[in-house]
Amino acid sequence: MSHSQNKAEKLLEINKILTQSLKIDEVLHNVIQSASELIEVSDVLIIYLYDENTNTLRFAEGEGVNKEKLKNIHFSPGESISGKVFIDQQSKLFSSEKEIDMYMKNMNKRNYEAYYEGVHKRKIKSAFCVPLINKNRCLGVLVVDNFNQDGVFTEEDMQVIEAVADQSAIAIDNSNVYRSLKEKNALLTQSISIHNQFYNLIIEDGGIDKVLALLETLIHSTVTYHSTLFYEEKGTFFPIVRGKDVLGVLELEKEFESLSNMDQIAIEQASMAIALELIKKNALYEKELHFREEVFNQLLEGLSKEDLQRALHYMQWDETWTAQCIVIEGDRERLWEQNNFIEKEWFVRSIEQITNAVTVHSFLFTRAYQLIIIVPKIKENALEQIIRKIESEWGEKKSILYGIGRETAIGDLSISYKEAVRSVGYAKANENAHIVEYTKLGFERLLQGVDPAEIEMFMQDKLSRLLVLDPTFLKTLNYFIESNKNHKKTAEQLHIHPNTLYYRLRKIEEELKININNEKDWIDLVIATRLFVSGNKKY
Incomplete structure (x- = not known):
């Protein structure tokens, strides 16, 4: 060979x-x-x-x-x-x-x-x-x-x-x-085993603490859970999500990407287990809020003495108390996204903690995208403290409007509630209003039930000839009204000579065919100007 x-x-x-x-x-x-x-x-x-x-x-x-x-x-x-x-x-x-x-x-x-x-x-x-x-x-x-x-x-x-x-x-x-x-098969087998361990914890209602304890055992490292919607993007932070919504964050000792495949799988499975726990808690909280709303609806409709006592017992209230209603609503945006139930729970629970810190007898629930708080009058300045604390906690994150009804007896809560709804409605319609108390509204209270088209026609009838002039004339009139017809103060605020102010006021009278010194003309002018300015932020 x-x-x-x-x-x-x-x-x-x-x-x-x-x-x-x-x-x-x-x-x-x-x-x-x-x-x-x-x-x-x-x-x-x-x-x-x-x-x-x-x-x-x-x-x-x-x-x-x-x-x-x-x-x-x-x-x-x-x-x-x-x-x-x-x-x-x-x-x-x-x-x-x-x-x-x-x-x-x-x-x-x-x-x-x-x-x-x-x-x-x-x-x-x-x-x-x-x-x-x-x-x-x-x-x-x-x-x-x-x-x-x-x-x-x-x-x-x-x-x-x-x-x-x-x-x-x-x-x-x-x-x-x-x-x-072979590695994928081993990984799959281990992954299924890890999944089953977390699943059993959920079935046994183990809670988030036991989920974290199991995770720490599996990855041999400390893990901290943060109940927050806002967090810094860091390699050691692993967000707990449902769809696009963040439900919380797991803080790890090491960066997630540096961990082994099995450790990453364990963290992902723990995240899903915690997400399920949060969703379950959220569902229970939503039921509680719905029940509170039903109790409040019954109070508004009127109850028999026996049913009223049961409702007051649930609310831990005394029938001799008086109370005030606050309606909270978002200004330009809703207080929470439509399908983000966790964001809603996070916000509502935060407000509830604030109200309970001020007075434990506050009663809180949601209706559509509004948050309603009933504050019994058993502590001085409770309402002011609540609003101040809410602004401190959420003022930079959300633009919030407050409508406040009058203090009424428990049997007349429907009155305070309707007034709070009207007040927050006024706040939404007027860009300069942020916190509106019904008792402090002036002629605006009389306009709540008036057709907006009728109000618009009134403003046009009284101001249309002025609105086509240079904007300085309307600005001058507004300052003149604010100063209660004080010529000297108005001229100083506008940084103009008194003669210039006199000229502008005469021009306004000529164009509108009115006499500022005539009481009826003046009242009509003030009302029309205030209505117009309240709906136009630049003035």
């Missing part, structure tokens, strides 16, 4: 050997053994495989080397012989020691020290390197070295190893696929 026939048969045998195992360590060992048997003059054989995570070539297997030392090598693509062949994806046979030195000169110091120790401090005389390619993807390289003679390897030697490399690349790829599937 000829030498070439012997090598051909050996290659067929190698192909069988390489397909016998899917374990990467066995595959790499078989590749080295096969190459060693085919190239008898080789002193050293090394396989470097590409690591996608580090974007480097790492030592995988070898013969005639110190494996522990070579494990410290991290060749970048393009670095040294292995890196260049990996980039070019072309085999390279070196014709001289000088050419080898030229290819190796860009090896960094750390890699060179590891390599030099790994090959037992010897200098390469002859070498070739072939890429391990499968499906147009380079998986690594196979290096064959001789440390004794120059030009000891031939093109035929390299072609033989190329054939081995082709078979090896397929075997390595299959092994990687097998390992990946």
Whole structure:
């Protein structure tokens, strides 16, 4: 049998050997053994495989080397012989020691020290390197070295190893696929186990504290839960979400991305468990708010003495008390998003904590996008304290309007409620109003039930000729009204000469065909101006 026939048969045998195992360590060992048997003059054989995570070539297997030392090598693509062949994806046979030195000169110091120790401090005389390619993807390289003679390897030697490399690349790829599937299966099994542990806690109504305790046990690290909708974007913060809504945050000791896959899965499962707990608590709180609204509705409709006593017992109120109603509403935006129940609960609970801190007998519920608070008059300035604390807590986050009804007996709460609704309605219609008490409204109270179109016609009838003039005339009139017809004060506020003020006032009288000193004309003018200015922020 000829030498070439012997090598051909050996290659067929190698192909069988390489397909016998899917374990990467066995595959790499078989590749080295096969190459060693085919190239008898080789002193050293090394396989470097590409690591996608580090974007480097790492030592995988070898013969005639110190494996522990070579494990410290991290060749970048393009670095040294292995890196260049990996980039070019072309085999390279070196014709001289000088050419080898030229290819190796860009090896960094750390890699060179590891390599030099790994090959037992010897200098390469002859070498070739072939890429391990499968499906147009380079998986690594196979290096064959001789440390004794120059030009000891031939093109035929390299072609033989190329054939081995082709078979090896397929075997390595299959092994990687097998390992990946095995890892994914193990990951899936562990993930299911973790999921079941958290699921059982939820079924047992373990609560958030037990979920956190289990999570800390699984990841061997401390975790803190923050019940907040607002948080800083940090790697150690993991948001608890439902859809697009943030329900809270888990604060970790280490950045989430730096943790193992299993730790990340545990955190994700804990997050889902906490989300379910929060949603469950939210559903119960929504029921409680709905029940409170029903109790209030019954108070508004009127109850029998027996039913009234039951309602007051639930509210922990005394029938001799008086109370005031506050209606809270968002100015330009709603107090909470339509489908974000957690945001609503967070806001309402916060207001409830504030009211309870001022007076434990406050009664709070929601209606549509309004928050209604009934404050019994058992503590001086309770209402003012509540509003001040709400503004302190939420003033920078939300634009809130307050409508306040009069103090009434419990049996007349419907009156205070209707007044609070009218007051907050006035606040929404007038951009300069923020907190509106019904008792402090002037003629505006009389206009609550008037058709807006009728009000608009009244303003046009009284001011239309003035509105087409320069805006300074309306501004002058408004300041004149605010100063209660004080000429000197009006001129000073407008920074104009008294004669200029006199001219403007005469011009206003001429255009509107009125006399400012006529009581009826003056009253009509004041009402029309106040109505117009209240709806136009620039004045």
